[in-house]
Amino acid sequence: MKYNFKAPCSKKKLRAIRNFIGKNLKKHNLDDIEINMIVLAVDEVCANLIIHSHDCDPNESLELNMNIDAKHEGVTFEIIDRGEGFNILNYKEPSLDDIVRNKKKGGLGLMLVKRIMDHIEFKSSPKKNVCKLYKKFENH
Amino acid sequence: MIDISNKTEEDFLIIKLEGEVDASSSIHLDKALRKAIEQNFKKILIDCNNLSYISSAGLGVFMSYIQDFQSQNINLVLFGLSDKVKNVFEILGLDQLLKISKNLEDAKSLC
Numbered sequence: 705m706k707y708n709f710k711a712p713c714s715k716k717k718l719r720a721i722r723n724f725i726g727k728n729l730k731k732h733n734l735d736d737i738e739i740n741m742i743v744l745a746v747d748e749v750c751a752n753l754i755i756h757s758h759d760c761d762p763n764e765s766l767e768l769n770m771n772i773d774a775k776h777e778g779v780t781f782e783i784i785d786r787g788e789g790f791n792i793l794n795y796k797e798p799s800l801d802d803i804v805r806n807k808k809k810g811g812l813g814l815m816l817v818k819r820i821m822d823h824i825e826f827k828s829s830p831k832k833n834v835c836k837l838y839k840k841f842e843n844h
Numbered sequence: 845m846i847d848i849s850n851k852t853e854e855d856f857l858i859i860k861l862e863g864e865v866d867a868s869s870s871i872h873l874d875k876a877l878r879k880a881i882e883q884n885f886k887k888i889l890i891d892c893n894n895l896s897y898i899s900s901a902g903l904g905v906f907m908s909y910i911q912d913f914q915s916q917n918i919n920l921v922l923f924g925l926s927d928k929v930k931n932v933f934e935i936l937g938l939d940q941l942l943k944i945s946k947n948l949e950d951a952k953s954l955c
Contacts, residue, residue: 715868719845722866739913740897740928741935747899751867788909800907807908809874812936815902819935 705731707770712756713785715751722767724775725747725781734841741760742779742839748813749783749792749835757787757833778822778840786830789828792835845869848876856952857885862894865902872899874905881909886918887955890947893924906942919943923951 709724711717722743729739750766758764769782788805796820798811818824846869857880865873869952870891892944905910906910906920921943933939 715866718866718868720931721865723849737928737931744899747866751899751901755867765950800936800938803907804910804941807910807911809870809901809904812903812907815898815936816932 705772708745711750711768712762713754713760713764713766714762715754715760717762718747718751719755722748723767723804725770727794728770728772729779732772733842738842741820745817745837745839746783748799748817749837752813753783753785753790757785757790770815776841778821778838781822781837783835783837784832786832789826789833789841791826792824793826845874847855848872850876850880855885856887856889856955857883858889858891858948860894864897864907865892865895866891866897866899867883867901869904870899870901873902874908877890877905877909881912881916886916887952888918889951889955890920890922891948892922892929895925895929898929903933903936903938907938910941919955921951921954923947931936 707728709721711721725743725746726739729742753766754760767784771780792814795814797815803811821837822840825836827834845863846865849860851858859876868926922945923945925944933944943954945954
């Protein structure tokens with residue numbers, strides 16, 4: 705089952721992105737906690753792109769493809785943008801101690817993505833960047 | 845979208861969060877906490893009964909004040925979290941760094 709969503713690079717659109725993902729996952733018999741975790745991981749990647757790669761420019765956009773396996777075993781997301789490529793896999797995680805000591809507000813988002821998702825891929829070409837996330841459903 | 849309201853009970857400041865704290869709205873939570881610290885409250889309770897979502901931007905706000913809480917002897921307790929919101933704190937183990945309790949009564953006794 706495939707779903708597609710396109711949004712301008714504005715932080716105010718994150719809510720619409722979350723609603724889109726949540727609404728489609730609800731059709732597949734997942735519990736609230738699992739749906740919320742998947743929504744959260746995609747929200748974090750999108751927020752990161754909107755803020756850091758696109759400087760919150762609403763004239764730019766990102767595209768989200770969501771594909772639920774035919775056997776309902778898991779979900780794959782492709783987050784496509786045309787900004788400066790940001791490779792989540794090269795991101796060096798700060799420690800929680802560093803974050804507390806330096807009073808940093810950022811740095812937790814991509815940690816969450818890495819904990820939640822089962823598989824993360826990043827591909828960059830001159831035309832577009834694709835961040836691919838896969839999550840296996842629990843109890844399947 | 846987040847609505848934030850404050851009230852005091854005895855020497856507690858209760859900050860009520862309603863709605864969603866994400867990258868777009870976390871600045872309001874940040875302002876509310878900064879103001880509470882500036883006003884010299886030492887017992888701050890965060891009412892999360894109507895908090896439907898929190899992302900890393902919101903978690904980061906709480907994390908960024910942990911040192912201030914410690915150095916200024918401020919007790920901050922979150923209470924009334926739904927299972928899905930509590931889970932977000934647990935994924936990275938932040939429930940070990942912040943005080944979280946079930947309800948207002950328990951939150952007051954933890955302060």
